[in-house]
Amino acid sequence: MKTYEIDVLVVGGGPAGLGAAIKARENGARKVLVLERDFEPGGILNQCIHNGFGLQYFSAELTGTEYAGRFIRRAGQTGVEIQTDTMVLDVKPSREVITSSAKYGLQRFQAKSIVLAMGCRERTRDAIQIYGSRPSGIFTAGTAQRFTNIEGFIPGRQVVVLGSGDIGLIMARRMKLEGCEVQGVYELLPYTNGLSRNVVQCLNDFSIPLYLQQTVTSIYGGERIAGVTTQKVDKKQNPLPGTEEYVPCDTLLLSVGLIPENELSRKAGVRIDSRTGGPLVDQNRMTTVPGIFACGNVVQVHDLADDVTVESEIAGLAAAGFAEEEPPGKKARVLVGNGLRYVVPQEIELSRNREEPLLLFMRAELPRRKVNIVISQGGMEKLKFPQPFIKPGEIIALSVTSEMLGELEIDQDIELKVEGGG
Amino acid sequence: MEEKKLICVICPVGCEVSATLEDGELKDINGYRCAQGEEYAREEFTSPSRILTATVWIKGSRVSQLPVRSNRPLPRPKLEEVMALLAREKLEVPIKEGQIIIENILGTGADIVSSRDLEK
Numbered sequence: 001m002k003t004y005e006i007d008v009l010v011v012g013g014g015p016a017g018l019g020a021a022i023k024a025r026e027n028g029a030r031k032v033l034v035l036e037r038d039f040e041p042g043g044i045l046n047q048c049i050h051n052g053f054g055l056q057y058f059s060a061e062l063t064g065t066e067y068a069g070r071f072i073r074r075a076g077q078t079g080v081e082i083q084t085d086t087m088v089l090d091v092k093p094s095r096e097v098i099t100s101s102a103k104y105g106l107q108r109f110q111a112k113s114i115v116l117a118m119g120c121r122e123r124t125r126d127a128i129q130i131y132g133s134r135p136s137g138i139f140t141a142g143t144a145q146r147f148t149n150i151e152g153f154i155p156g157r158q159v160v161v162l163g164s165g166d167i168g169l170i171m172a173r174r175m176k177l178e179g180c181e182v183q184g185v186y187e188l189l190p191y192t193n194g195l196s197r198n199v200v201q202c203l204n205d206f207s208i209p210l211y212l213q214q215t216v217t218s219i220y221g222g223e224r225i226a227g228v229t230t231q232k233v234d235k236k237q238n239p240l241p242g243t244e245e246y247v248p249c250d251t252l253l254l255s256v257g258l259i260p261e262n263e264l265s266r267k268a269g270v271r272i273d274s275r276t277g278g279p280l281v282d283q284n285r286m287t288t289v290p291g292i293f294a295c296g297n298v299v300q301v302h303d304l305a306d307d308v309t310v311e312s313e314i315a316g317l318a319a320a321g322f323a324e325e326e327p328p329g330k331k332a333r334v335l336v337g338n339g340l341r342y343v344v345p346q347e348i349e350l351s352r353n354r355e356e357p358l359l360l361f362m363r364a365e366l367p368r369r370k371v372n373i374v375i376s377q378g379g380m381e382k383l384k385f386p387q388p389f390i391k392p393g394e395i396i397a398l399s400v401t402s403e404m405l406g407e408l409e410i411d412q413d414i415e416l417k418v419e420g421g422g
Numbered sequence: 423m424e425e426k427k428l429i430c431v432i433c434p435v436g437c438e439v440s441a442t443l444e445d446g447e448l449k450d451i452n453g454y455r456c457a458q459g460e461e462y463a464r465e466e467f468t469s470p471s472r473i474l475t476a477t478v479w480i481k482g483s484r485v486s487q488l489p490v491r492s493n494r495p496l497p498r499p500k501l502e503e504v505m506a507l508l509a510r511e512k513l514e515v516p517i518k519e520g521q522i523i524i525e526n527i528l529g530t531g532a533d534i535v536s537s538r539d540l541e542k
Contacts, residue, residue, distance in 0.1 A: 039484055049489035049537065051473045063475055065489045065538040069519050149477055152486035177476065177505050197431040201472060205498060389435045 001108050008319045009097055009111035010034040011088050011264060014043020015305045016296020016312040017117035018071040021080040023316030024115070033109070034075070034082045035099055041075070041082050042068035043119060044142070045305065047149045050170050052197070056306040067305055091116070091268040093289050113322040115315050116265055116279065116287070116294040120258040120301055122167075125219075128256050132219030135226070141167040141255040145174070154178050156251025160228055161185040162216045164192035164199075165393075166303070168255025173202035175253075183247050184209040186216060186230055188237055191367055193393040195303065215239065216252065225252055258301045268292055275342035276300045282331055282347040283358055284318035285311065293319045300344045300361065303395050310359070332413050334360075337376075339418025341365050341392065350410040357399040362416060367391035371421030373398060377412045390418070423449075428466055430459045439463040471495035475537070476508050478523065482515040483540050490523055492532045500528055508534065516541045 008024040010017045013036030025032045034041065045053075048064025055061055058070070075082060086101040097109040122140040139147075139155055145167065147153040159175045161168045164187040176182045185203060190213050192199055203210050211230070217239050218229040232243040260278040270279045270287035278299040279287040285295050295315035296308045331347040343362040362373075368390055375383040385398050408414060423444055430437040439453040441463065448467055454460045465471075474496050477487035496504060504527055511523065517540045524534040 046538075049475045049477060049491075051475055051491060061473070063489060063491055063537040066491075066519060069538055148487075149489065150485045150487055152477075152479065177501070179505075195431075196429060196436050200429060200431050205470075205472070 001106060003096075003108045003110050004033075006031050006033050006109050006111040007323075008032045008113050008115065008316070009095075009109055010115045010117055011091065011097070012036065012043065012117035012119060012296075012298070013038070013041035013082055013084070014117065014119050014296065015045055015068065015071060015308045016119065016298070016315075017041075017043070017115065018068075018075050018080075019309045019312030020115040020117055020293070020295055020316035020319065021082075022071065022074050022078050023313040024320040025078045025080050027317050027320040029320040032080045034080060035086045035088050035097075036082060036084045037087045039085050041072050041084065047142070047146045048305075049149050050174075053305050056304065057309050064305065071309075088264060091264045091292070093269040093292075095291050111291075113291045113293065113319040114268075115312075115319050116262075116268070116270075116292065116298055117296050117312065117315075118261045118264060118298045120260045120297040122254070123257040123259060125254060127259075128254070130216055130219055132228075133221055135219070135221030135224050137221065137225035137250055138219065138252045138254070141165075141171040141253045144251075144253050145171055148174060148178065154180065155253075156249075157181065158249045159183065159251045159253060160216065160230075160247055160249040161253045161255060163187065163255035163257070164194050164210060164212075165255045165257065166194040166198050168253065169194045169198040169202040171253055171255065172208050173206060175251075176206045176208060180251075182206070182208045183249055184211055186211045186214045188213070188215045188233060191391070191393075195393065214243075217244070219252065220246075224250055226250070228252060258297065260298045260301065262298060265294065265298065270294070273342065273346050275336060276344060276346075278344075280346045281344065282349060283314075283345050285315035285345065286318060286322075291322050293322075300342065300363075300395075303393070307361070307395060307397070311361075314359075330411060332408075332411070335413055335415040336362075337415045337417025339365050339368070339371070340416060343416050348414070350405065350408055355402065357401045358405060360398045360400060360416070362396050362398070364390040364392050364396065364418065368418065368421040372419045374417055374419050375400075375408075376415050376417075377409050382407050382414075390421075426467055428463060430454060430462055432456070432458045432462050441467045443467065470498040472498050472501065474501050474504055474534075476505060478508050478511040478513060480513045480515060480517065480540060482542060485540070488513055488517060488540055489537045490534050491537045492527070492530075493535050494532045496527070496530050496532055500530065503528060504534070 007029040045064040045068035053067035090098040144155045227248040231239040279294040293315040295312040341363040373385040442450040480488040
């Protein structure tokens with residue numbers, strides 16, 4: 001088997017992979033190759049026909065397909081190579097990559113640096129363990145989205161949506177616009193994890209009810225799903241006896257969370273952060289294996305494609321410079337304190353001078369008003385970022401300028417936490 | 423007199439804005455906390471409009487659906503009627519992003535355009 005030499009090899013041709021590849025190519029990497037398992041680049045954006053993309057990155061309101069189109073065209077213009085219909089089988093710590101495809105058979109690539117951009121996948125019925133029979137008609141919201149928006153099949157006529165994440169909300173509207181009856185969106189938590197805009201424009205606009213603190217506890221049906229039992233839950237999310245309701249439906253859509261897709265990352269030997277479910281990365285999005293970078297939803301599940309692009313450019317730039325760059329110095333760990341679920345990056349090299357502000361992304365544990373996000377070192381409060389409102393459904397991005405970084409000790413771990421508020 | 427309420431979607435704070443309308447005209451509005459929020463709420467109370475995104479049938483490619491959008495917001499009450507028109511469309515590749523599929527749909531001044539390139 002011949003070995004192909006690549007400067008920057010990108011696994012995955014969605015927004016993260018394309019963004020990283022373009023940035024790497026624009027910053028001196030000569031041979032940049034994106035490997036994509038679908039028959040075209042674009043990733044999940046190809047089925048995101050709705051608008052709301054690009055407001056931050058392009059200052060224009062684009063659909064997912066238009067957002068992807070801009071990157072696919074730019075990849076072509078900058079000389080990024082994209083090989084589609086290709087499945088990556090293995091990524092080794094030595095940066096050797098093995099692939100399989102109908103057209104090229106087995107291939108081996110040796111890369112100077114690798115960017116992991118495999119994205120994430122949806123949690124299924126099994127992940128949330130709904131009791132009952134196993135009929136057809138139960139889909140993850142994203143699968144139903146692909147059927148409807150790309151392949152031209154409406155998954156059913158009478159729909160229950162479980163989970164109020166953005167995909168669930170958007171699919172509730174999509175099904176309604178295609179003429180389905182949407183019985184309601186059920187959410188286990190006391191608040192929705194979707195953007196407020198989607199609650200208004202996807203549910204309220206079409207009088208689709210949102211049932212908070214309610215979940216699906218049982219599924220009925222023979223060959224096809226016939227209905228579900230819904231139940232209210234208490235504060236600990238346990239179903240309350242006596243609140244059961246039978247809701248007839250022929251389709252159940254699940255929008256119950258996303259899991260970063262890291263099988264290849266594990267093969268590559270990179271450490272995974274149990275909080276994010278993605279590779280542990282530093283400020284350049286380099287994983288714990290030198291020369292292997294990661295960006296996009298494989299690192300943390302982002303709310304917006306625009307944020308994925310920002311992260312992919314950090315990774316692409318660093319991947320292009322990896323061969324020439326000095327080996328990284330000592331890194332400080334970023335510790336997750338009170339009120340936060342996770343912080344990305346998980347490690348920062350504080351000694352290196354930087355012109356660009358350092359971006360820290362994090363998710364809150366609970367919705368709260370008027371809080372401070374505090375950065376401390378050794379128990380000493382160093383920096384404070386006031387936030388008018390935080391909620392788990394919307395990523396918090398802090399921009400730490402080089403001046404602010406000057407306040408920090410270069411050899412000490414930093415801790416982030418939420419303080420004050422109600 | 424008619425009382426209406428909405429949640430502002432301009433930022434994550436999510437202010438609850440309430441208004442009094444008389445014959446569709448805004449008389450009183452309060453609850454917003456910024457100028458953008460006021461502008462959003464005023465329009466939302468009097469003439470809500472939305473970008474519509476959907477798909478239409480297309481032949482000659484590995485996918486059977488072409489994503490389309492309105493190139494400007496449509497009056498909200500018209501969305502279902504526009505969907506019915508789109509269901510009748512049958513297109514063929516190649517199509518370019520931005521290509522007009524239906525001009526001035528239902529006399530709204532908005533065009534339905536393709537939202538991706540699609541070739542064989």
